[in-house]
Amino acid sequence: MTSIVAVPKTKRLALTAGGFLLLIFAETTLPEGQTPETLTNAADILSLPATLASAGVPVAIQGVVTAAETNWDGRFFVQDASGGVFVENRTPRQPVPGDWVEITGITRAGGYAPCITKPHWKKIGTAPLPDARPVTMDQLMSGSEDSQRVEISGVVRRAWLSGNRLGIELASGGYRLRAFLPIPPKTEPQSLVGAKVVLRGTAAAAFNAPLRHILTVTLFVPQLADFVVQEPAPANPFREPLTPLAGIAQYHYHSSPGRQVHVKGVVTYLRKGEDLFLKDATGGLQVKCQQADAVAPGEVVEAVGFPAVENFLPVLEDATVRKTSEPPVGVAPQAATVAEVLKGLHQADFITLRGRLIDRLVEGIGPTTNGAVIETSLVLQTSNFVFVAEKDTRGQNNLLASIPIGSLVEVSGICLLDSGSDGKIKSLHLLLPASRDIRILQRPSWLTPRHLLASLAVLFITLLVAVGWSLTVFKKNSVLKSLVREKEAARRELQQARDLLEERVKERTAQLKVEMTARKESELQFRAVLTERTRLAQELHDTLEQTAIGVALQLDLAADQFQRRPDSAWQHLKVARNLMRQHQRDIHHSIWGLRSRADEPFGLINAIALNSRQMANGADLRIQVEVFGQAKTLPEIVEENLLRISQEAVTNVVKHSGARTAKIELRFSPQTVVLQIQDDGQGFIPEHCPGPKDGHFGLLGIRERTERLGGQVQIASAPGAGATIRVEIPIPVSENAPLPSEAANHEERT
Numbered sequence: 001m002t003s004i005v006a007v008p009k010t011k012r013l014a015l016t017a018g019g020f021l022l023l024i025f026a027e028t029t030l031p032e033g034q035t036p037e038t039l040t041n042a043a044d045i046l047s048l049p050a051t052l053a054s055a056g057v058p059v060a061i062q063g064v065v066t067a068a069e070t071n072w073d074g075r076f077f078v079q080d081a082s083g084g085v086f087v088e089n090r091t092p093r094q095p096v097p098g099d100w101v102e103i104t105g106i107t108r109a110g111g112y113a114p115c116i117t118k119p120h121w122k123k124i125g126t127a128p129l130p131d132a133r134p135v136t137m138d139q140l141m142s143g144s145e146d147s148q149r150v151e152i153s154g155v156v157r158r159a160w161l162s163g164n165r166l167g168i169e170l171a172s173g174g175y176r177l178r179a180f181l182p183i184p185p186k187t188e189p190q191s192l193v194g195a196k197v198v199l200r201g202t203a204a205a206a207f208n209a210p211l212r213h214i215l216t217v218t219l220f221v222p223q224l225a226d227f228v229v230q231e232p233a234p235a236n237p238f239r240e241p242l243t244p245l246a247g248i249a250q251y252h253y254h255s256s257p258g259r260q261v262h263v264k265g266v267v268t269y270l271r272k273g274e275d276l277f278l279k280d281a282t283g284g285l286q287v288k289c290q291q292a293d294a295v296a297p298g299e300v301v302e303a304v305g306f307p308a309v310e311n312f313l314p315v316l317e318d319a320t321v322r323k324t325s326e327p328p329v330g331v332a333p334q335a336a337t338v339a340e341v342l343k344g345l346h347q348a349d350f351i352t353l354r355g356r357l358i359d360r361l362v363e364g365i366g367p368t369t370n371g372a373v374i375e376t377s378l379v380l381q382t383s384n385f386v387f388v389a390e391k392d393t394r395g396q397n398n399l400l401a402s403i404p405i406g407s408l409v410e411v412s413g414i415c416l417l418d419s420g421s422d423g424k425i426k427s428l429h430l431l432l433p434a435s436r437d438i439r440i441l442q443r444p445s446w447l448t449p450r451h452l453l454a455s456l457a458v459l460f461i462t463l464l465v466a467v468g469w470s471l472t473v474f475k476k477n478s479v480l481k482s483l484v485r486e487k488e489a490a491r492r493e494l495q496q497a498r499d500l501l502e503e504r505v506k507e508r509t510a511q512l513k514v515e516m517t518a519r520k521e522s523e524l525q526f527r528a529v530l531t532e533r534t535r536l537a538q539e540l541h542d543t544l545e546q547t548a549i550g551v552a553l554q555l556d557l558a559a560d561q562f563q564r565r566p567d568s569a570w571q572h573l574k575v576a577r578n579l580m581r582q583h584q585r586d587i588h589h590s591i592w593g594l595r596s597r598a599d600e601p602f603g604l605i606n607a608i609a610l611n612s613r614q615m616a617n618g619a620d621l622r623i624q625v626e627v628f629g630q631a632k633t634l635p636e637i638v639e640e641n642l643l644r645i646s647q648e649a650v651t652n653v654v655k656h657s658g659a660r661t662a663k664i665e666l667r668f669s670p671q672t673v674v675l676q677i678q679d680d681g682q683g684f685i686p687e688h689c690p691g692p693k694d695g696h697f698g699l700l701g702i703r704e705r706t707e708r709l710g711g712q713v714q715i716a717s718a719p720g721a722g723a724t725i726r727v728e729i730p731i732p733v734s735e736n737a738p739l740p741s742e743a744a745n746h747e748e749r750t
Helices: 042-046 137-141 338-342 451-559 566-594 604-615 634-659 698-708
Strands: 003-005 014-019 020-025 058-067 076-080 083-088 099-108 116-127 148-163 165-172 175-182 194-207 213-220 225-231 261-271 277-278 284-288 300-310 312-323 350-368 371-382 385-394 408-419 425-431 438-442 622-628 661-668 672-677 712-717 723-730 745-750
Touching: 042 058, 042 076, 042 083, 058 083, 058 116, 058 194, 076 194, 083 099, 083 723, 116 566, 116 622, 137 148, 137 175, 148 175, 148 312, 148 425, 165 194, 165 451, 175 194, 261 284, 261 408, 284 300, 338 350, 338 425, 371 408, 451 566, 451 698, 604 622, 604 634, 604 661, 604 698, 634 661, 634 672, 634 723, 698 712
Parallel strands: 083 116, 175 213, 284 312, 385 425, 622 661
Antiparallel strands: 003 014, 014 020, 058 076, 058 099, 076 083, 099 116, 148 165, 148 194, 165 175, 194 213, 194 225, 261 277, 261 300, 277 284, 300 312, 350 371, 350 408, 371 385, 408 425, 408 438, 622 745, 661 672, 672 723, 712 723
C-alpha cells in the first residue's frame, strides 16, 4: 500500500512503499527584500543578511541530519530540499545522520553563515541522506557550499587516526582540505596516501569570527559508503624507481597528477617538524615532511613524496622518509658563483659563497623547552648582489657576533632562492648548518665606513646639542616675553570687562526699578478695576435692581386695581413715581462712581469734598474735610481707591448712622497717607455688623480696596458713640512730590 503525506509549510512530500521512504522536494525561494514571519526552509535562512539574522527570525523546518560528530556537544547539520544549515544545539541529546527531524528556533548571524540557534527538535523518522552535489575545489574553498552536502575528488596526501575517526588531507586543484570519516576496516592509514578518492559529506567552513572571513573548509563524511577509492595508492612506493633530485620537476612521459616519486640522498640540513634538505650527485632538494627529526645530517635516506613547485622552484611535499643501511657520509660544500645562483642552479644545494659583511641582525624567534632561540642574520655583499646567511642557536651566538663589520668572509650553507612573479631570482638565503661554516678571510682596517660614520655622528650630535641648547634658551625667552604680553593684555581686557559690567549692572538696576514700579502700578490698577467692578455689581444689586423690581410690582398692582378701585390704583402709581425718582438718584450716584479722574478738574482733596457734598445732598448732615501734613501727588490708583473708600464711608453714614456731623481727615507723611472718616451717629457693634450674606458690601469693599494697596483698615464703633473708619496706605518712594496747590482745610455743610 502506498500513502502520500504532505508536510505542512515545507513544500515536500513523503511517500512510503514497500518499507521504503521516498522524499519528494519542491524548491522554494524567498522573494528578495521579503522575510516571512517564520522561515520554513534552509535557503531562506542562508539568504538572510547578517544584521537581519541577528534579529532572531523564527524558524520551523524539517530535514535530514547530514553530520553530527560526537565531540560537537549536541550540534549538527540538517538539510532539506533547499539546502543545508547548521543547528546550534547545546543539549546533551544529539541526533545522528539519517534522522528526519523537525526543528523550531530562531536565526543567528553565526561566525560565517547564518544558522539556527536555541532549537527545539524532535525526531519524526529516518530518511536516506540527500544526494551529494559534485563541486570543484574552487567552489568549495569559496565558502558558498558551507553546510551543504557535496562531492569532491582528489589525492590523499596524508592520513591519520583522530579518535574514532579517520582524518585525511586531500589535495585537488592547488587546494588542500581535511576530511573526517569512519575508519575503514582493516585499513592502514598510511596505505591511503597517494590514492585517488571521492568523498561525499557536509562542508563546514573554518573562519575568523571577528572578521567573518573564511580560512579553510573541512568535510565531514558520515558513512563509509560516501568514501570511494577510485585509484589505490602504490602498494610500496619505495619500490618505485629512484628519481634524481634535480629531475623531479623535469618532463616525464608517464607523469600523472598526484603521482609520488622516490628519491635518495644525504641529509645536509634539517628543521625539525618542518623539512630537511637532501643532496646527491645531481644537486639538492627541499623535502617537506613531519618526521624530519627522525634523521640526522650526514645520514643517507630515501624519501617518497609528491613533487610540487613553490615560487617557480621544485620541492617535495608530504614526504615519507626512511633511513638506509648505508653508513653516514660527510658532504663537502660546492663552490658557487652569483651568476650560477641567479640561474637557479643551486636551489636547496650545499654551496660556498664569498662576501663582505655589511650588517648583522640578531633577534629572538621564540622560547623552546631548551631555552630561547636566537636567529643571527649576516647581511653579505658580493659584487653587486646582497644575500643573507642565517643561523639559529640556543642563546647568543658569540662566534657570529664577534665578526667585525666590513670583514671579507666565506660562508657555506644550504641555498634557498626566492623568485618573483616573473620566475627570476630576486634574493638568496644561506642556512648555516654550523657556526664553523663561516670563515673570516680578511678583517677590515680601522678606518672603516662604520668608524668614519661613528666619528661624524659624534660630531653631529655635539653640534645638535649646542644648537638645541641655544634654541631652548631662545624659546624660553620668547615664551616669557609672550607670557608677559599676554598677561598685560589680559589685565587690560579684564579691567575693560569689569568697567563694562559695572555700567551694565547700573543700567539693569535702573531698568529693573522702573519695570518693578510699572509692574506694581499695573497690579494696583488691575486690583482697582476688580474692586470697582465688585462695587458696581453690589450697587446695581442693592439699588437699581431693587428699585426696578419695586416699580414693576407697583405697576402690576395698579393695573390689576385700575378697573375696580381707581383710588387704590392711583396710590400705587404715586408709589411707583417715587420709586422712579429714587431710581434716578441711584443712577446719578452710579454715573458719578463711574466717572474717570481725567474728567475731573480738581485733585484728591477737592474730589473727596465734592463727592461728600453730593452724597449728603438732601440729608441733614454737616461734613468737614481737613488735611494734615504736606499734601503730595499720589499714584492715580491710590487716589482713585481713597476716593472710592471715602464714598463708601459717607454712603454708610448717610444711609445707616443718622449722624448730624461727619469729619473726613487726610494725613500725609513721607511713607504713608491716612484717610479717617468719623461721625456722631448711632453707632454699631462691628462684630455684629451686617455683611455680604445680608446683602451689604460697603465695609467689605473698603477692606478689599485697602488690602490690595498693601494698607491697613481699622473700624471702631459702639452703640450711641458714633463710628470711626481709619485707612492707612503706604506711599511708593517715587511718588512723594508735593501737590502744586491744595486747600489745607475744606468744610462743607448741607
